[in-house]
Amino acid sequence: MTAYEFSADPSRLDVDWIHAILSTQAFWARGRTRAAQEAAVASSRNYGMYADDGAQVAYARAVTDGVTFAWVADVIVDPAHRRQGLGTRIIDGLMADLEALGLKRVLLKASPEGHELYRRAGFDRLDEPETWLGRRLR
Structure with missing residues (x-):
């Protein structure tokens, strides 16, 4: 049985793997360029399971200001390693890291399939969703 380790150490990131899986398998990142992925990694707090x-x-x-707010993005598990609790473990590690910052709110956008994972991690629908707006730029 494979043992898995959580890490927030950016030196461990395999950006080739990250770009390959997101740009080919994640509907929200399909076609993302390597340069865009590198910029996203450089501008974020990053977490991996190994x-x-x-x-x-x-x-x-x-993505966070480190004081009040964070947005969780690009959560993905290699298909060969799914159904082993890795989604839960990476979200738990990510949340422990963000909670240590003392943030007021952490948001994410989830597919319907991901709602149960995030609910188990303490996420819920926004209290006043009618007050939140977004604007698509591309």
């Missing part, structure tokens, strides 16, 4: 051989098998990132 197999016992050191290979990265899951990724998530948070």
Whole structure:
């Protein structure tokens, strides 16, 4: 059985793997360029799950001001390693890191399939969703 390790160490990130899986398998990032992925990684707090051989098998990132707010994005687990609790573990590690900052709010946008994972991690629908707006730029 494979042992997995959570890490927030940016030096462990496998940006080749991150770009490959997101740009080909994640509907929200399909076609993302390598340059865009590198910029997203550089501007975020990054988290990974690693197999016992050191290979990265899951990724998530948070965009934050480090004081009041964070947005969780690009949460993905390698298909060969799904159904083993890695989504839960990476979100738990990410949240522990963000909670230590003393943030007021952490948001994310989830597919319907991901709602249960995020609810177990303490996420819920916004109290006043009618007060939140967004604007698509591209």
